[in-house]
Amino acid sequence: MSQLPKQPTEVSVPTSADVARLAGVSRATVSYVLNNNAAVRISEPTRHRVREAATQLGYVPHAAARSLRAGHSRLVLLPSGHIPSGPLHQYFFQELQAGLRRLDYTVVQYGSAGLADDEAVRAWAELRPVAVVVPPGITLTPHGTDVLTRSGAKAVITLGPEPVAGAHGLVMDQRRVGASAVAHLLARGRRRIGVVMPREPGLTPFSEPRLAGARQTAEPAGARVCPLPLGYEEESAAELAGRWRELELDAVFAYNDEYAMLLMRALQDAGVAIPGDTAVIGADDLLLGRLLRPRLSTVRMELAMDQPLAETIDRLVHHPGSAPVHQDLLRTGAVHRDSS
Amino acid sequence: MSQLPKQPTEVSVPTSADVARLAGVSRATVSYVLNNNAAVRISEPTRHRVREAATQLGYVPHAAARSLRAGHSRLVLLPSGHIPSGPLHQYFFQELQAGLRRLDYTVVQYGSAGLADDEAVRAWAELRPVAVVVPPGITLTPHGTDVLTRSGAKAVITLGPEPVAGAHGLVMDQRRVGASAVAHLLARGRRRIGVVMPREPGLTPFSEPRLAGARQTAEPAGARVCPLPLGYEEESAAELAGRWRELELDAVFAYNDEYAMLLMRALQDAGVAIPGDTAVIGADDLLLGRLLRPRLSTVRMELAMDQPLAETIDRLVHHPGSAPVHQDLLRTGAVHRDSS
Structure with missing residues (x-):
C-alpha cells in the first residue's frame, strides 16, 4: 500500500499563494509566469523558481478562475454526440483541436445527445465559451445563437449543411x-x-x-430518383x-460505404448482378469498401479551407463585430471502381 | 439583414442582478431557482417569475462561477482522442454522459491527442474537474493521479487495461x-x-x-503464438x-474485425483457403464482418457493471476517502461463424 498517494480527504489543495511563498515572489508574479503572460517582463531565473515551486507543490492554475478574472474565457466548445464516424470528420476535429491548442485555447467537447435543442444551448452557455463550433447533426437556431452571444460567445460557427442567421457558417x-x-x-448510362x-x-x-443533391442532378438529365429507406x-x-426487381432501378447511391456494402451483399444474395443489373456507389472511400468484390465505387470527400479553421476562429474572437463568414468547405468527387 | 441578432459588440451580457430586478426578488433567490437548489423552499409562482425573467433576458447561469462559489465543481472530465471507434465504447460513453447529466453533472470531453502525458494531466487539472474518467489508450500515472487529486478531483477512475496506483480502476x-x-x-483444432x-x-x-491473453491461453495447450505486425x-x-506459407500458421486472431476483413481478403487473393488452410477470427462483432464470404467469426464484448458507472462516480465523489474500487468490466465470448 506504500506506493498509494494520500487519500483525497487528507490532501490540502495547493494555491498560488503557496507557490508564491515557496518561490519568494508575489502572487501576481506566479500568475504571470504560469499563465505565460508575455506582456510582463520577468527574469528567467525567477520564472524557473516559480515553475519549480509549482511542480514541487503540484499546483495547477485554475482555468475558470483565470477566465473570470480576465472577463472572458479561452474555452472553445465543440458540442458532440452526433459527429459521424467517417474518417473526414475524425481528422477534421483532431486538426481543429490541435490548432486551437497551439493558439492557447482550451477545447472541450460536450455531449448533447438526448437534450432538446434549447436545453442543449443553455447547457453550452453555462460553460461560457468564447467560441462555439456546432457540428453537422446538431440544430442551431437563431435563438440559440442569440443565447450564446448574450452569454459571452464572440464567435458562433455552424458546420451544418445549412447556414444559420446570426452564426458564421463554415458549412x-x-x-x-x-x-x-x-x-x-x-x-x-444509368437513369433509374x-x-x-x-x-x-x-x-x-x-x-x-x-x-436533394441527387434530385437536382438527376432532373435536368431526365433521370428518375427513388428514395429507399434502409435500416x-x-x-x-x-x-x-x-x-428489388419491382422497383425497376438500374443504379443506387447508398448514402455511404457502410450502407452500400450492406445493400450490395443483399442484392448479390438475391441474384442481382452488380454492376450488370444495378450499379452501386457509396461515399467516404472506406478501405473496407475496396475489400468487397466487385470493389465498391464511392464519393470521396475533402475539405477546402483558405486558412486553418483554428485561425479563422481566433480572428472572429478578436473581431466579433466583423461581417458573417460564409464558406462551403466540402469538395467531392466520384471514385470509379468495379461496382458501377 | 433584419433577422440577424445584434452584433456581439453591442450586446450587454445579462446578469443574475438583471433577472432579480425584473422578477422583483433577491439575487440569492434567482440563484436558488436557476440552480435547482431543492434545499431552499421557494413558492412555485416565484420560481415561475424568475424563470420567465431569465428567459426574457436570455440569462444563463455561469457554471464556472457557480463552481467557484460552491468550492467544488460538478464537472466530470472525459479525456478523449484515443477512444476506439468500436460500438461497445461508443455506446458506453453515450450512456455514461446521459447518466451523469441525470445526476446534474456537467460532462465534457477534452481532446488530449498530441499532448505528452504530464501536459495532458496539467491541462485536465486546469479545468478543476470533480471527477476524471480516463479511457483506455491514455496513460494515467500515479503522479498524474496525484496532480488531479490535489487540484480537487474527488474521483479519478481509469478504464484502461491495467489498474493505476491511487486511481479507482474500472478496467x-x-x-x-x-x-x-x-x-x-x-x-x-488449431495449434499454430x-x-x-x-x-x-x-x-x-x-x-x-x-x-498476452492469447499467449496465456495457448501455452498450456502446447500451441504456438506468432505476433504479426500489419498496417x-x-x-x-x-x-x-x-x-503466409513460410509462416506455417493454421489460424490467425486478427486484432479486430476490420483488420480481420483486410487480412482475410488478402489471404483469399493469395490463394489461402479460409478456413481450410487458415482459420480467421476478429473482434467487435461488426455487422460488416457478416457481409464477407466466409462470414467472419468474432469475439463479442460486453460490459458487466453492478450499477451504472454514473452512480458509481457520484458515490465516489461523495465519499472521496473510500477504499479503491477495482472491477473488471469486460465480458467476452467467441461467436463462431464460417471463417474458423
Missing part, C-alpha cells in the same frame, strides 16, 4: 455528395436511380441534403433486395 | 479478448496461431494485452499474405 454542403454520386451514375435513406436516427441532416441490419437489406 | 482487461479468440481456435499487431499508433494499449492498408496485407 459542408452535403448536397454535393448526392450530386457527385448521381453525376457519376448518369455518366455510366435509388437513393438509400438510413432509418437510423441522427442521420437525417446528412441524408436529406444528399437526396443498418441484414434483415432490412434482405427485405429491400427481395423486392 | 476492461483486454487480455480476455485474446484469450477468448485463442480458446475458440484451440477448440477448432498468428496474432495481428496493428502498426497504427495508439492501439498498443489494446493490442499488447490481447497478445491498415491493402499493400501491408498483401505483403503479409505473400509470405
Whole structure:
C-alpha cells in the first residue's frame, strides 16, 4: 500500500499563494509566469523558481478562475454526440483541436445527445465559451445563437449543411455528395436511380441534403430518383433486395460505404448482378469498401479551407463585430471502381 | 439583414442582478431557482417569475462561477482522442454522459491527442474537474493521479487495461479478448496461431494485452503464438499474405474485425483457403464482418457493471476517502461463424 498517494480527504489543495511563498515572489508574479503572460517582463531565473515551486507543490492554475478574472474565457466548445464516424470528420476535429491548442485555447467537447435543442444551448452557455463550433447533426437556431452571444460567445460557427442567421457558417454542403454520386451514375448510362435513406436516427441532416443533391442532378438529365429507406441490419437489406426487381432501378447511391456494402451483399444474395443489373456507389472511400468484390465505387470527400479553421476562429474572437463568414468547405468527387 | 441578432459588440451580457430586478426578488433567490437548489423552499409562482425573467433576458447561469462559489465543481472530465471507434465504447460513453447529466453533472470531453502525458494531466487539472474518467489508450500515472487529486478531483477512475496506483480502476482487461479468440481456435483444432499487431499508433494499449491473453491461453495447450505486425492498408496485407506459407500458421486472431476483413481478403487473393488452410477470427462483432464470404467469426464484448458507472462516480465523489474500487468490466465470448 506504500506506493498509494494520500487519500483525497487528507490532501490540502495547493494555491498560488503557496507557490508564491515557496518561490519568494508575489502572487501576481506566479500568475504571470504560469499563465505565460508575455506582456510582463520577468527574469528567467525567477520564472524557473516559480515553475519549480509549482511542480514541487503540484499546483495547477485554475482555468475558470483565470477566465473570470480576465472577463472572458479561452474555452472553445465543440458540442458532440452526433459527429459521424467517417474518417473526414475524425481528422477534421483532431486538426481543429490541435490548432486551437497551439493558439492557447482550451477545447472541450460536450455531449448533447438526448437534450432538446434549447436545453442543449443553455447547457453550452453555462460553460461560457468564447467560441462555439456546432457540428453537422446538431440544430442551431437563431435563438440559440442569440443565447450564446448574450452569454459571452464572440464567435458562433455552424458546420451544418445549412447556414444559420446570426452564426458564421463554415458549412459542408452535403448536397454535393448526392450530386457527385448521381453525376457519376448518369455518366455510366444509368437513369433509374435509388437513393438509400438510413432509418437510423441522427442521420437525417446528412441524408436529406444528399437526396436533394441527387434530385437536382438527376432532373435536368431526365433521370428518375427513388428514395429507399434502409435500416443498418441484414434483415432490412434482405427485405429491400427481395423486392428489388419491382422497383425497376438500374443504379443506387447508398448514402455511404457502410450502407452500400450492406445493400450490395443483399442484392448479390438475391441474384442481382452488380454492376450488370444495378450499379452501386457509396461515399467516404472506406478501405473496407475496396475489400468487397466487385470493389465498391464511392464519393470521396475533402475539405477546402483558405486558412486553418483554428485561425479563422481566433480572428472572429478578436473581431466579433466583423461581417458573417460564409464558406462551403466540402469538395467531392466520384471514385470509379468495379461496382458501377 | 433584419433577422440577424445584434452584433456581439453591442450586446450587454445579462446578469443574475438583471433577472432579480425584473422578477422583483433577491439575487440569492434567482440563484436558488436557476440552480435547482431543492434545499431552499421557494413558492412555485416565484420560481415561475424568475424563470420567465431569465428567459426574457436570455440569462444563463455561469457554471464556472457557480463552481467557484460552491468550492467544488460538478464537472466530470472525459479525456478523449484515443477512444476506439468500436460500438461497445461508443455506446458506453453515450450512456455514461446521459447518466451523469441525470445526476446534474456537467460532462465534457477534452481532446488530449498530441499532448505528452504530464501536459495532458496539467491541462485536465486546469479545468478543476470533480471527477476524471480516463479511457483506455491514455496513460494515467500515479503522479498524474496525484496532480488531479490535489487540484480537487474527488474521483479519478481509469478504464484502461491495467489498474493505476491511487486511481479507482474500472478496467476492461483486454487480455480476455485474446484469450477468448485463442480458446475458440484451440477448440477448432488449431495449434499454430498468428496474432495481428496493428502498426497504427495508439492501439498498443489494446493490442499488447490481447497478445498476452492469447499467449496465456495457448501455452498450456502446447500451441504456438506468432505476433504479426500489419498496417491498415491493402499493400501491408498483401505483403503479409505473400509470405503466409513460410509462416506455417493454421489460424490467425486478427486484432479486430476490420483488420480481420483486410487480412482475410488478402489471404483469399493469395490463394489461402479460409478456413481450410487458415482459420480467421476478429473482434467487435461488426455487422460488416457478416457481409464477407466466409462470414467472419468474432469475439463479442460486453460490459458487466453492478450499477451504472454514473452512480458509481457520484458515490465516489461523495465519499472521496473510500477504499479503491477495482472491477473488471469486460465480458467476452467467441461467436463462431464460417471463417474458423
